[in-house]
Amino acid sequence: MHKVLVQGNFDVLHPGHIRLLKFAKECGDRLIVAVNTDSTMSVKSRVKEKHRLELVKSLECVDEAFLTTQTPSQLVSELKPYAVVKGKEFEEKYNPELEALNEYGGKLFFGSGEFEANAEQFITRSERVKSSFDYSESRDYAQRHDITMESVSECLESVKKITAVVIGEVIVDEYVQGTAVGLSQEDPTIVMTPSRTDTFLGGAAITAGHIKAIGAKSVSLISVLGNDKSALYAESKIHDYDVTPYFYRDESRPTSLKTRYRAGSKTLLRVNQVRQHKISKELQNTIIAQLEKLVDEADLVVFSDFNYGLLPNSLVERVATICKKRGIKLVADSQTSSQVGDISRYIGMDLITPTEKEVRVALNNPDDGLVILAQKLTEKSKPRNLVITLAEEGILIHKPSDDFKNWENDRLPAINKLAVDPAGAGDCFLAASALSLASGASPWLAYYLGSLASACQVSTTGNTPLSVELLRRAAKESFT
Incomplete structure (x- = not known):
């Protein structure tokens, strides 16, 4: 049998650990995991060794796990495994166990940064709550960071003082709902019969809408629209969100329109009508002039970038300079479509919230594990806070030190296990987290609220502003 x-420490068990262990299991017949004791860790663990061991044992791919005070070389000499598996980031480093492995022909493998698989499916859970909301792991997170319902309530009260400005692309989202009637006889295409069309505001508009709905004192939205029906819809609908718009026209670019064709709860096809060329220097100057009028009252500025040309580097740098001089919180979300987009160009933000794919594209790095990815992005773009969003796997939190050389990590799983429509989860997370940070909350509390907000958001079809009462209710349930 190949053992x-x-x-490792497995301080906070995150998807990167789970992926590595799944890879390790595939390398042999029996997976043995040695969890370092508290006394052997160079940095004090937030999670006690007993609990860290229990979490590792809960994974379906793990056959045996135990606590150890031994070094890697000592363990190899004692257990003589067929192979030792380590993260890809150790491949170019000194690996002390290699000498012990070479004595009997053992192998040393390095796990890749594969991210297509859903790590959640490899976690064994003894029982699930009947609701789609599962607070079991979020409660542990709250306990680790001294988060209480009282601190959540104080934060939600504090955000009422925040004035925010959102800059980015407005997107009109259409949902064509219908019934799939089968395959076409002429070609292998699903045929659907549409029954209704629902239209929503997305992109920077919904981010602004979420910020206002969660409780901000006032929110301004700066964007560029085309000369079309979608622009007229955006101009009329934005007032429903109680957001002050500053919309400018550019006839060379249509208002971004994304149409989703859905049958039941599944999306069959999405059609994007967008242009990606940069806005003119004249429009950039107009946006800066408007921002100058707003920043004296602003506490928070949000870049909502879909990489359709509204936020070229020159404009981003000018906005950042204005905000940093005034001590205004800056956060950024830069969505990547295919290989277009680079979150790393947002330098010195107070918070960035890329997906894993967006980080890998920005760094051109398909191999490294999540924590190493996060640190490499930190070293490149110097964010004060970084969260990698992982869809149904939740979030990985990377909190660098002031010199960006050391860091803390934690994770929060997706709280809503049965998302009806994932559209808007990232927007809602960014809105709630950014507002919380701007109000003076700790990053840990900000991400807790952001995760709750995302869970609420994905429970319905369509990306509409989140009700703060729904968020409060979810917070109360999470502590009961």
Whole structure:
């Protein structure tokens, strides 16, 4: 039998660990995991060794797990595994267990940064709550960071003082709902019969809408629209969100329109009508002039970038300079479509919230594990806070030190296990987290609220502003 050994701290068990362990299991017949004791860790663990061991044992791919005070070389000499598996980031480093492996022909493998698989499916849970909201792991997170319902309530009260400005692309989202009637006889295409069309404001508009609905004192939205029906819809609909718009026209670019064709709860096809050329220097100057009028009252500025040309580097740098001089919180979300987009160009933000794919594209890095990815992005773009969003796997939190050389990590799983429509989850997370940070909350509390907000958002079809009462209710349930 081929035994495979993995050794580590597993301080906070995140999807990167789970992916590595799944890879390790595939390298042999029996996976053994050695969890370092509290006394052997160079940095004090937030999670006690007993609990860290229990979490590792809960994984379906793990056959055996135990606590250890031994070094990697000592363990290899004692257990003589067929292979030791480590993260890809150790491939170019000194690996002390290699000498012990070479003595009997053992192997040393390095796990890749594969991110297509859903790590949640490899977690064994003894029972699930009947509701689609599962607070079990979020409660542990709240306990680790001294988050209480009282601190959540104080934060939600504090955000009422925040004035925010959102800059970015407005997107009109259409949902064509219908019934799939089968395959076409002429070609292998699904045929659907549409029954209704629902239209929503998306992009920077919904981010602004979420910020206002969660409780901000006032929110301004700066964007560029085309000369079309979608622009007229955006201009009329934005007032429903109680957001002050500053819309400018550019006839060379249509208002971004995304149409989703859905049958039941599944999306069959999405059609994007967008242009990606940069806005003119004249429009950039107009936006800066408007921002100058707004920043004296602003506490928070949000870049909502879909990489359709509204936020070229020159404009981003000018906005950032204005805000940093005034001590205004700056956060950024830069969505990547295919290989277009680069979150790393947002330098010195107070918070960035990329997806894993967006980080890998920005760094051209398909191999490294999540934590190493996060640190490399931190070293490149110097954010004060970084959260990698992982869809149904939740979020990985990376909190760098002031010199960006050391860091803390934690994770929060997706609280809503049965998302009806994932559209808007990232927008809602960004809105709630950014507002909380601007109000003076700790990053840990900000991300807790952001995760709750996302869970509420994905429970319905369509991306509409989140009700703060729904968020309060979810927070109360999470502590009961």
